[in-house]
């Protein structure tokens with residue numbers, strides 16, 4: 001037997017005295033509802049008397065296979081007797097009965113748990129007693145029929161429709177529109193009918209305790225009613241709906257739910273009584289106004305059930321009989337906000353003019369409202385700026401930055417995929433980048449539908465409103481680029497089978513075939529595809545976001561702090577750089593130079609790779625140098641006085657070459673067309689060379705720094721372009737360019753040593769040519785486990801570290817990021833082999849590699865800078881871990897995620913300062 005307390009009392013007794021044994025801090029013992037009922041009593045608000053049975057009792061009951069722990073029933077029995085004494089009424093009393101509600105309440109708000117049962121304690125005898133007491137037969141029969149209905153449905157699992165149908169029929173026969181208009185006699189008749197339904201549908205075998213004179217009867221003993229209701233709440237913790245909800249929301253299964261047993265307040269005692277729900281501020285836009293609804297002469301869920309037309313809460317004071325309660329409510333709104341320092345939602349009932357509080361909790365709100373409320377509460381002195389910053393959910397900011405499906409629109413999902421880049425888009429289906437460009441040129445919005453995208457698709461991705469791929473995960477090319485552009489993207493929609501040549505796509509499991517020009521809508525926030533046009537809404541960006549982010553910046557960059565948390569951006573062109581500055585990026589953490597080789601320049605790089613002729617190669621290099629220098633000039637101008645980390649050429653070469661299969665098809669066509677032998681020979685030679693470059697595992701192949709040893713001219717040309725642009729800006733425009741050169745995919749310290757030597761030689765040459773001093777650091781991109789493990793060696797010749805956590809995740813797990821997310825990660829998540837997708841939120845093993853490398857690097861160079869430029873740099877949970885656990889100095893993310901990163905970094909800093917994490921630095 002355990003000696004822990006199982007029952008906590010709360011609320012007012014008949015004489016108005018209060019008892020409080022709990023508090024809001026006891027969420028895990030009393031559940032959210034019970035803890036806050038206790039808290040409301042503690043601060044002197046009117047709460048009907050009651051008691052809460054602990055969550056732990058539920059867990060013991062449930063783990064024992066629905067068997068009561070020893071002593072628990074006796075303790076509840078005692079609490080019930082005590083409640084009767086406090087209220088001066090007894091359950092089932094034929095003169096003046098006590099009625100109670102039985103309410104579930106878990107530590108986290110959980111739909112799917114058992115519903116509330118009201119008016120428990122009504123029996124044939126106590127109903128008569130209540131009539132005698134109140135002289136209000138209409139109210140009593142209404143309460144009784146509600147009780148039988150709820151008890152049957154919620155506790156015994158009888159189909160609720162049976163009762164609704166009987167009720168509807170009664171209204172039809174009586175010729176009235178609402179339940180409230182039924183007469184007392186008609187309600188009395190309904191009680192009889194409801195009891196009959198109960199007896200017909202409850203099995204005596206399962207419930208022998210309900211058998212009376214050989215047949216099931218509606219229980220006339222309130223203690224049986226109460227025991228069954230409590231057991232039903234406990235049992236509902238493990239019901240399927242609740243388990244699914246917990247799994248989906250990451251709520252542990254071993255918390256249990258509390259049960260609140262509480263004396264009824266009657267909102268259905270005529271025109272002086274009412275029931276309602278309200279928020280202390282507007283949860284949609286955050287305005288400082290009361291928000292909510294009530295109903296006169298009604299009970300419980302009538303307000304949300306939508307059976308009758310509710311009245312806005314502002315009108316409450318206009319009802320003379322309710323004026324006093326309205327004033328009290330207004331005062332309570334203030335008390336609640338002053339106490340919880342937040343916007344609260346409440347449930348209340350007015351019984352014959354007297355206000356009773358039945359529930360409160362911190363209210364849910366939209367992103368817009370969250371910002372406004374936080375800022376106004378700072379202005380009102382209710383909270384400080386730190387609290388305001390802590391309170392905004394970074395993930396919720398996405399709502400503000402991208403258009404969404406209008407939630408009032410009816411949407412039928414055609415297919416599902418990964419929610420790869422947030423926001424929604426509507427447009428005509430196109431199957432190639434050229435078609436996307438053509439459609440956009442004619443002003444027709446389009447959605448680019450591809451098996452997978454590659455760097456060649458960039459122009460089409462820019463032209464399209466949104467991107468849909470049937471293959472690839474959240475760090476596939478399409479996803480990364482779309483996020484960078486802020487374009488909606490749904491990836492890995494495996495049900496869509498694309499025939500790009502025929503310009504159509506079959507949708508598996510349906511008879512839909514998408515043709516070019518068909519209108520579809522995609523929602524990259526949810527990962528869904530819809531046939532036809534769904535109306536879109538954009539949330540208006542107010543200055544509130546800017547205010548919160550400015551406060552966030554003050555926190556994360558606090559002057560004098562030994563470890564400011566910086567936020568940079570991944571940007572490859574001046575437009576993105578400018579956009580990101582507007583979003584508050586401090587510098588560029590990753591400039592990928594390969595995007596500078598696309599478009600017209602692709603031919604140049606192809607000629608370079610495929611040609612044996614040194615003169616051709618030299619000529620190509622000279623032209624590439626000119627255009628790249630021009631690129632960097634523009635980039636460094638925009639980013640004057642701010643760091644720009646330029647990564648040397650990185651991707652596998654095949655990304656720049658023609659796809660061999662396509663080239664083969666073209667060759668065959670030209671052969672058939674009888675093209676001149678000279679042309680055909682050229683094509684064949686080209687095909688041979690491309691075939692010769694094919695690799696089994698391109699992502700583990702000739703890429704990154706390895707390219708620099710096979711084609712040394714390429715990276716040196718890039719370094720020369722970087723240095724020349726910087727030198728020209730210093731000499732000719734008086735600017736302060738701050739480029740940094742980053743060597744990708746380093747595994748060996750020797751790679752870094754050799755690369756750095758040649759880079760510095762070029763930089764020195766350029767400095768000499770321009771007659772200026774150039775200080776361009778050369779750092780390492782760490783994205784291989786070997787590099788992290790030997791980071792102290794590499795640090796000897798690296799001026800900074802930046803972690804490419806996409807590749808580092810890929811190489812640490814040995815998961816291909818292009819395939820894993822569509823092939824088996826969902827199964828791993830489902831089977832709980834993984835808690836989170838490691839490409840989305842940084843894995844602890846990968847994090848440990850980063851932490852270790854940072855530590856090893858600093859052991860060699862104490863003031864070395866460490867950054868992160870993978871997709872994790874834009875994920876709030878990863879941002880916190882990277883700063884607080886791994887100890888990096890900055891994260892770098894795509895432009896649209898910069899606001900989210902600023903907020904998450906500030907929250908990380910606050911957590912670190914609160915001592916939630918320890919960092920030895």
Ligand code: ADP
Nearest residue numbers: 101103116262263264265300301347349358359
């Ligand atoms: P939920 O978790 O679904 O909100 P509640 O336990 O809060 O369920 O109950 C729903 C509604 O039932 C309350 O909002 C209130 O209107 C009514 N209710 C619950 N307990 C009482 C009570 N003791 N007196 C009057 N109404 C009650």
Ligand code: MG
Nearest residue numbers: 033347358359
């Ligand atoms: Mg409630």
Ligand code: MG
Nearest residue numbers: 744783804807
């Ligand atoms: Mg990489």
